Amino acid sequence: MSNQISAQEQQMLQQGIQAVAAHLQQKIAAGADSVSVIRFVHRQLDQIADAPGPQGMTLACAAGCDHCCRQLKQIEISEAEADLMLSVFTDAAQQQALLQRLQQSEATAAHQPCVMLEQGRCSVYAVRPGVCRKAHSYDAAACAALSEDVPQNLERVLRSEAMLLGLRAVLTPAQSRVAPVNQALLAAAARAGWFSADASQS
Secondary structure, three states: OOOOOHHHHHHHHHHHHHHHHHHHHHHHHHHOOHHHHHHHHHHHHHHHHHOOOOOOOOOOOOOOOOHHHHHHOOOOEEHHHHHHOOOOOOOHHHHHHHHHHHHHHHOOOOOOOOOOOOOOOOOOHHHHOOOHHHHHOOOHHHHHOOOOOOOOHHHHHHHHHHHHHHHHHHOOOOHHOEEEEHHHHHHHHHHOOHHHHHHHOO
């Protein structure tokens, strides 16, 4: 992003990152764990998304709009957020079904929709990662065409980016490490022992 914004906007972004990180550090010092901190950041991102945008412009995003969910190879998430996403899968059968979809999707070179996408909607919407909460557009056609010039609200982008980078600054190096979504989820599944369960059932 740094090469797409002005020097002043870059300075504002850095100040925002520092302010977010300082606030999150206070929460951690007060006893908040990483999941609580991530959920707090997610709530802040949702508030940013709900704030009024530029006058005369209407968001193209709506329930059932899933263009950005189909650009899987371009989406990266942190390990901590991947762990949070998988935490909602408590049933062993669901875990193994998701693991199979992840492995099949990762083995396909072409663009694949997110494995969490079901009938045009996110199946883990409540714990979707920050990058998904930040995503927005004022032109659905541009999204559908996979355009590199999707019209967005720069203020929203900068505020959201500050929240995400501020979060990464306070997480441990392992938690803040980012990877393409399938790889991050597969790594999270390994940490959760899903592969061991898969082996025991084979």
